[in-house]
Amino acid sequence: MNAPRPDILQTILKRKAEELDERRRHTPLAELRARLDEASPVRPFVGALEASIAAGRAGVIAEIKRASPSQGLIRKHFDPPSIAHGYAVGGASCLSVLTDRDFFQGDDAYLQAARAACGLPVLRKDFVIDPYQVYEARTLGADCVLLIVAALADGMLADCLALSRELGMDALIEVHDAAELARALALPDGLLGINNRNLRTFETRLENTLDLLERIPAARRVVTESGIHSRADVARMRAAGVHAFLVGEAFMRADEPGTQLAALFD
Ligand SMILES: O=C(O)c1ccccc1NCC(=O)[C@H](O)[C@H](O)COP(=O)(O)O
Numbered sequence: 233m234n235a236p237r238p239d240i241l242q243t244i245l246k247r248k249a250e251e252l253d254e255r256r257r258h259t260p261l262a263e264l265r266a267r268l269d270e271a272s273p274v275r276p277f278v279g280a281l282e283a284s285i286a287a288g289r290a291g292v293i294a295e296i297k298r299a300s301p302s303q304g305l306i307r308k309h310f311d312p313p314s315i316a317h318g319y320a321v322g323g324a325s326c327l328s329v330l331t332d333r334d335f336f337q338g339d340d341a342y343l344q345a346a347r348a349a350c351g352l353p354v355l356r357k358d359f360v361i362d363p364y365q366v367y368e369a370r371t372l373g374a375d376c377v378l379l380i381v382a383a384l385a386d387g388m389l390a391d392c393l394a395l396s397r398e399l400g401m402d403a404l405i406e407v408h409d410a411a412e413l414a415r416a417l418a419l420p421d422g423l424l425g426i427n428n429r430n431l432r433t434f435e436t437r438l439e440n441t442l443d444l445l446e447r448i449p450a451a452r453r454v455v456t457e458s459g460i461h462s463r464a465d466v467a468r469m470r471a472a473g474v475h476a477f478l479v480g481e482a483f484m485r486a487d488e489p490g491t492q493l494a495a496l497f498d
Contacts, residue, residue: 240301241431244335245383248359251334261364267371268399275353277326277376277402278423281453284325285475290466290497293355293455294324294489295480296346299337302434307484312342313349318490319483320350323497326376328355328478340372347373355404359383366395376402379422381412382431389415393422404455404478413444424448425478429458438465442472463496 281291296319298310316327329346330338338357347354356374360366361383369377377396379389389405396403405422407413408430416424426444429436436459448454456469457478466477479496486492 239432244359248361264367271371272373274400275375277353280325280353281476291325291476293326293328293478294319295328297330297480301335312346315489316346316349320352322490322493326353328357330357332358343372363395366392370399378404380406381415425455425457427457
């Protein structure tokens, strides 16, 4: 009999709780909050997505990630500022930058360097389990935080969303299944992301977005996340009324990520 596959999301969240303790010891919350005044002004994240879509283009959140649990090392030559600049030239609406070190080889400094290299708003792509990280995201210059419904109990999810709004940021509320979607729809607002990747098993199916769409009010903006690799994938989503995309690997494996973005979405 095969041994059960370990649940990577639980492994990440367990390590994230340890990391959070370390970060709190290093920089207590009061000290972190005192840095908020020095943070770079927020760039409208949802506003940038909507502007692209209103102009008849797709809204593209272009991701900067060096490695991932499912793929291992994705990009050997990794220079976030030049990737960010290329994405801006290639027509991205926004950036997503992985800051988790242990599982994605990310870094807070990558977010800061990428944001400084262009005028695009930036999502801090990490695993939020506590409001401390929402404050932290803003002090780093993030314009949007990722809130993964599977990682947060209802109360904490609502608190982190409210705090992100209080700090002027947007929040991408990520779901994978119908139960998580129902929890996300009970929140007062937030940009809705449907992850096609099951974060526990890595199975990635574009049908996941298409299947969940019928449960979502037509006026609500949906971002389809993960597994978008071809113009046919983009066309399939757009035909179903999904005009916002979060794409990582397809760009990160290309010699010129920004050129690949333009080729996928022109
Ligand atoms: O990508 C993984 O292996 C992964 C594993 C566990 C938690 C999260 C994970 N990825 C985060 C993402 O969902 C993607 O980085 C993002 O949606 C872009 O996906 P892709 O275009 O397929 O790189």
